[in-house]
Amino acid sequence: MKKEISIKLFGAFRKYDSGSGELRFSVPSDANVLCIKQRIVAEIEKIEQNPQIKTLVSDSVLANNGRILQESDGLTEDTQFSILPPVCGG
Amino acid sequence: MCSNMFVQVIDGPVQTHEFCKNLDHPTHGAQTLFFGVVRNHNEGKKVAYIHYDLFQSIVEKTLQEIGSEARQKWGEALKITIFVARGNLKVGDASVGICVSSPHRAEAFEACRFVIESIKKRVPIWKKEYYEDGKSEWLKGCSL
Numbered sequence: 001m002k003k004e005i006s007i008k009l010f011g012a013f014r015k016y017d018s019g020s021g022e023l024r025f026s027v028p029s030d031a032n033v034l035c036i037k038q039r040i041v042a043e044i045e046k047i048e049q050n051p052q053i054k055t056l057v058s059d060s061v062l063a064n065n066g067r068i069l070q071e072s073d074g075l076t077e078d079t080q081f082s083i084l085p086p087v088c089g090g
Numbered sequence: 091m092c093s094n095m096f097v098q099v100i101d102g103p104v105q106t107h108e109f110c111k112n113l114d115h116p117t118h119g120a121q122t123l124f125f126g127v128v129r130n131h132n133e134g135k136k137v138a139y140i141h142y143d144l145f146q147s148i149v150e151k152t153l154q155e156i157g158s159e160a161r162q163k164w165g166e167a168l169k170i171t172i173f174v175a176r177g178n179l180k181v182g183d184a185s186v187g188i189c190v191s192s193p194h195r196a197e198a199f200e201a202c203r204f205v206i207e208s209i210k211k212r213v214p215i216w217k218k219e220y221y222e223d224g225k226s227e228w229l230k231g232c233s234l
Contacts, residue, residue: 011143011216012228059233066147068234082145086231088217089210090126090142090174090186 002026003075007040008082012056016044027075033062034071040083060085094161096171097153099146103183104173113169113191120195122202126186128179132229136222139180145214149174156208160190163204164197172205174215 007023009016016023023043027036041057044050062069064078109123128140157170169191179185188205192198209215211232220226 010145010214011218014143061234063145063148066151068148084145084148084214084234085216085228086233087210087212087214088229088231089213089215090206 001029003029003031003079005036005075005079005081007036007062008080010082011085013044013060013083013085016047029075031075032071033069033073036062036075036081037071037083056085057083094166094169095154095157097150097157098173099144099149100173100175101177102175103179104175104185104187106184106187109171109173109187109189113171113189115167115169115191117167117193118169118191119193120198121189121191122195122198124186124188124202124206125184126206128181128183128185130181132219135219135225137181138220138222139178140185141178141218141220142174142176142185143216143218144174144176146176148214152213153209156205156212159208160201160204164201165192168192168197168201170201170205172209174209174213 004026009022025039025043027039037057041054044053061084063082063084064080106125113121130137153172160170161168171189173187175185186209188202190198190202217229218226219229
């Protein structure tokens, strides 16, 4: 069973948005956060070959409903996520 | 929200005159102010301006947490205001402003330092520098 999710983009990821400010794709409904991050790499590589993208995604975290998720966290009913690259503060 | 804490995301530069509003208290003898300001150079490159991107809901939540931690550490009497900026800021504009009011100066200085150091490591704000030579880049930062 698959589920469509959206990933809101910030910072260095913004250039990969297709005008909507997010990426959209389907993942297995038992996917965890690590699987989603791997899929984000694959989706971005369709747009641009960037040798640093794997490291950037690996150093980033996923969040939903204002909560930062662990890589082992599974999908819940949520379908909207955000990917947050390393932060620089103010 | 605690009345001793105020956090706000501003579109455009932080207006420095906004600070110290509502921070006066008859038992407080110290107010420290900190402003982070856009600098005209970074790592040998001439900076024209910086674009600030942020995730507002997590920014506001994390700033509240940082302020609460400061008040737990240096005293519940502390009053703290934090403003952060979003959008394009030119050299000299303030991107972050912090004011801590407290009974004595030691905790005001220490708490203010704690707040800015925590912001740099924990708050989802991203900076894209635009240089005078027309190039630009997102700055590297700390993983959350």
